[in-house]
Amino acid sequence: MATKLEFSLDQIDYQILRIMQENARTNNADIARELGMAPSAILERVKKLEQKQVILQYNAKINPDALDQKLLSFIFIKAQDPIGTQKVGLLLAKIPEVQEVHDIAGDDGYLVKVRTNDAAGLVDLMRNSLGKIEEIISTRTTIVLETVKEEQKLVIPTED
Amino acid sequence: MATKLEFSLDQIDYQILRIMQENARTNNADIARELGMAPSAILERVKKLEQKQVILQYNAKINPDALDQKLLSFIFIKAQDPIGTQKVGLLLAKIPEVQEVHDIAGDDGYLVKVRTNDAAGLVDLMRNSLGKIEEIISTRTTIVLETVKEEQKLVIPTED
DNA sequence: ATGTATGCAGAATAATATTCTTTTAAAATT
DNA sequence: AATTTTAAAAGAATATTATTCTGCATACAT
Numbered sequence: 001m002a003t004k005l006e007f008s009l010d011q012i013d014y015q016i017l018r019i020m021q022e023n024a025r026t027n028n029a030d031i032a033r034e035l036g037m038a039p040s041a042i043l044e045r046v047k048k049l050e051q052k053q054v055i056l057q058y059n060a061k062i063n064p065d066a067l068d069q070k071l072l073s074f075i076f077i078k079a080q081d082p083i084g085t086q087k088v089g090l091l092l093a094k095i096p097e098v099q100e101v102h103d104i105a106g107d108d109g110y111l112v113k114v115r116t117n118d119a120a121g122l123v124d125l126m127r128n129s130l131g132k133i134e135e136i137i138s139t140r141t142t143i144v145l146e147t148v149k150e151e152q153k154l155v156i157p158t159e160d
Numbered sequence: 161m162a163t164k165l166e167f168s169l170d171q172i173d174y175q176i177l178r179i180m181q182e183n184a185r186t187n188n189a190d191i192a193r194e195l196g197m198a199p200s201a202i203l204e205r206v207k208k209l210e211q212k213q214v215i216l217q218y219n220a221k222i223n224p225d226a227l228d229q230k231l232l233s234f235i236f237i238k239a240q241d242p243i244g245t246q247k248v249g250l251l252l253a254k255i256p257e258v259q260e261v262h263d264i265a266g267d268d269g270y271l272v273k274v275r276t277n278d279a280a281g282l283v284d285l286m287r288n289s290l291g292k293i294e295e296i297i298s299t300r301t302t303i304v305l306e307t308v309k310e311e312q313k314l315v316i317p318t319e320d
Numbered sequence: 321a322t323g324t325a326t327g328c329a330g331a332a333t334a335a336t337a338t339t340c341t342t343t344t345a346a347a348a349t350t
Numbered sequence: 351a352a353t354t355t356t357a358a359a360a361g362a363a364t365a366t367t368a369t370t371c372t373g374c375a376t377a378c379a380t
Contacts, residue, residue: 007225007226009227017220017222020219020220020222021219021220021222022219023217023218023219024184024185024218024219024220025184025185025218027337027366027367028367028368028369029367029368037328037329038328038329038330039367039368039369040328040368040369040370040371041327041328041329043368043369043370044327044328045327052226053223053226054222054223055221055223056222056223057183057220057221058183058184058185058218058219058220058221059180059181059182059183059184059218059219059311059312060177060180060181060184060215060217060218061215061216061217061218061312062177062180062181062216062314063214063215063216065167066167066169066212066213067314067315067316067317069314069315074262074264074271089308089309090308092309093308093309098309099309099310100307100309100310100311101307101308101309101310102232102234102304102306102307102310103304103305103307103308104234104302104303104304104305105302105303105304105305106302106303110308111234111302111304115314142264142265142266143264143265143266144262144263144264144265144271145262145263145264145265146246146262146263147260147261147262147263148246148249148250148252148253148262148263148270149249149252149253149258149259149260149261150259150260150261150312151219151259151260152219152221152259152312153259154222154224154227154275155227155229155257155275156227157227187335187336187337187368188336188337188338189335189336189337190336197360198359198361199336199338200337200338200339200340200359200361201358201359201360203337203338204358204359205358
């Protein structure tokens with residue numbers, strides 16, 4: 001059951017989110033200047049956005065090539081989880097190379113996004129990490145040839 | 161053809177990346193303290209990491225629920241691009257609700273990650289945005305019921 | 321109307337960012 | 351081996367920001 005939270009954001013919050021989404025290291029003073037407000041007011045709002053879990057975290061997007069992680073793959077995994085649990089999903093989530101685990105509609109399956117150095121690394125991962133999860137029935141792997149876009153930016157409303 | 165770049169990172173760079181990946185708003189002073197170095201030295205390194213495109217950007221991860229974006233979907237799109245181009249991919253990338261576009265091996269296809277408010281929003285997007293791209297032959301949509309993990313953290317080497 | 325809460329501005333202080341100079345160490349050259 | 355060159359870091363000084371606190375104004379509720 002999803003927890004129902006009250007967010008209630010106004011137009012100023014949206015503007016802050018817009019700025020932060022573009023560059024999470026924009027400082028309070030700059031945001032304040034851009035919005036024509038006092039830095040202290042911005043600080044308060046940002047803290048509240050963090051508390052309210054509107055802003056979940058700040059991360060640096062690192063170039064995968066710089067760390068020699070040249071292969072991106074998506075793996076569909078069919079598994080027989082005990083009903084109502086996501087045991088397999090949680091096990092998958094623990095694998096460091098696994099960036100995303102989504103429980104998908106349809107065939108008792110997960111969609112997993114994985115980054116490895118190369119094909120050998122992917123084989124390794126499938127053998128050593130996935131291979132250890134007994135509940136997995138089958139997998140289907142899709143290799144990414146080239147990524148055209150990869151962001152997590154959300155569409156921020158203009159009016160509320 | 162991928163551009164061959166020289167990165168050449170050392171152990172200190174990795175530590176900085178590790179910290180930044182956890183919290184991109186960690187300030188120089190804190191990083192300096194943690195690594196036992198002078199703040200000015202950290203500043204230099206961070207700037208170099210940015211210049212070298214090792215750090216691509218800093219972003220705030222915003223809670224999709226806070227913006228009422230409750231539906232996540234993956235869409236496989238078959239398209240007949242002019243050979244050697246990714247015209248369709250670029251058009252897809254322009255759609256704001258589209259967070260990722262990957263050119264995948266196999267059937268002249270793209271894998272697209274989309275976030276909308278709800279099912280109606282997805283239908284809208286398919287009709288209004290995808291519907292306008294004539295080169296699209298077919299689509300297959302997968303709905304995400306629940307996301308277990310969603311990060312973009314890379315595995316950072318321990319030794320170099 | 322009156323009390324309460326919220327959000328913001330503004331000022332003061334603490335902390336950080338940034339620049340610059342000097343030192344050190346490691347390569348590179350001769 | 352001595353010398354030059356380069357890159358990286360420390361340390362100090364200054365510029366900017368972050369943060370805290372106070373007071374005010376507005377909205378809201380009673």
